[in-house]
Amino acid sequence: MQALAARAARGMWPAAAGAGRGQVQVQAARGIVVQVREGNLERALQVMERKMRSSGVERLIKRRTEHHVKNSEKRVLARKALMARVRSQELGRSLRDILIKKIRGQ
Template identity: 60%
Template sequence: MRNLFSRPGVGLSSLNSELQQWRGIRVKVWNNNLEQALVIMQRIMRSSGIERMIKREQTHHIKNSEKRVLARKNLERKIRSQDLARKLKAILIKKVRGL
């Protein structure tokens, strides 16, 4: 990291592109065991959220029935979140008022 900033003439855009190259997943392969390396890579992808990001970026056709199901799930999630926020707000108001 130090040599990136110490080089004269390095612009912000080239610095940004070099930092982008550092990101990613690296897995060491021990004793030519690719299966184990793949298992580790999948675990890392799952825990870092890359897998969800890839699935979200897929551009395949989604059937209307799937769209309806996803829309209903999103609406239910939103309503649950609003209900929880409302309950927490009521609890906080009671605590502040000393009831």
């Protein structure tokens, strides 16, 4: 049993094997913490799904797996990427202008 506890502490073994009532389980990759209260695992899973959706883990998983993307979703993602690119270019231009003014001493 001590070997299992040591492996769980090092992250080599799932912590759920020794999870009892009221223990906190941590997903190390994103820092999501879910408490299982009074042995209600269904409620804990609902809370975990909500936290994963809000933190963006769900989008990361979808991006890495092969799945169909609707055309409307493609358009939304393309528009967001375009807006991010435009904002980045505008920021670069404004920073360049500021640096030029500083160099010229104005």
